[in-house]
Amino acid sequence: MRLCVFCGSSSGRQAVYGEAASQLGRALANAGIGLVYGGASVGLMGAVANAALQAQGEVIGVIPRSLWEKEVAHTALDDLRIVDSMHQRKALMAELSDGFIALPGGVGTLEELFEVWTWAQLGYHHKPCALLNTDGYYDRLIGFLDHLVEEGFVKPVYRDMLIVEDTIDGLLAAIHAYTPPSVAKWIQRDET
Template sequence: MTSKIIKSLCVYCGSSIGRTPAYAEHAQALGRAFAQRGIRLVYGGASVGIMGVVADAVLEAGGEVIGVIPAALADKEIAHHGLTQLHVTKSMHERKALMADLADGFIALPGGIGTLEEIFEILTWAQLGFHEKPCALLNVDGYYDALTTFLDHSVAEAFVQPLHRSMLIVERDADVLLDRFANYVAPAVKKWVGREQT
């Protein structure tokens, strides 16, 4: 299997730092791995929390970072003005659409409700055949263990198809996750065109 070239990856993560140092440490490791592999970071554009940590790690290692932040959150989330590029959008919808367009795949580091909403929306788009890009959780210190257990329960209860469950990659190590992205082949899913499923 030939590895695909991944130029940019979107990372969803918290604007808080979290309870333990492990979250920031793994965010830094992911950022360094991006820079070492020549992968551009696309993220929410903030300078605080895990968002700021991963962006700073990429920049300090000589990599490129594109931030995308809505004007309404530029002050609240404290926009990062030291990035390669910073896009200020009119809305959250515009923000998420631009991030999706700029990225070749999507990773969720630990975060809150916004992080979960973002990764599940983009995973839903993959499930519907709107894109064929890999989606993943970087499961730092078991942060996402309960979530993955719930997803397995959803499969057992026949609300999620096993094929769709398999589309969410879960790894604890940044380099292993990025290797899986490089070799990712999207499963064949039915695609939606207007109101028709093909």
């Protein structure tokens, strides 16, 4: 099994974010779960990769050539795949992975998570999508997602597809237990 981790190329203001990224990297390696991530050596991306490497885990980095040329690529990886665009990066990361986890991060992290979650909603894949809500980082986003349901823009079954956990053990257990919902139609004719 391999899990893709989306996270910041920055470390953020709180040390707990980097600590959680390192703990997740070690936990994946110790569980025999491969890590697929964005291939950088900096920020939370570097922290999760370094921890997995130190624990003898499989780590696959996928990075666009433009970022590789700026020397942010992780040069200690045995498997660093260089692609031509961000689109190719996301597609390859998704292809290599059996599920997705978002750690704290910025707009890019959110974009990556929302894309794979949308793909799951549309039935393009049946892989789990998850948030590790480190120190309440995603509390406001979770509240907004619930608001989308209340306002009728997201069906509860699709909101429930997103796993949200505060602990790594809880997160990995929920990912292993994940069963995609069985929904006959994405949208009803009377909703158009």
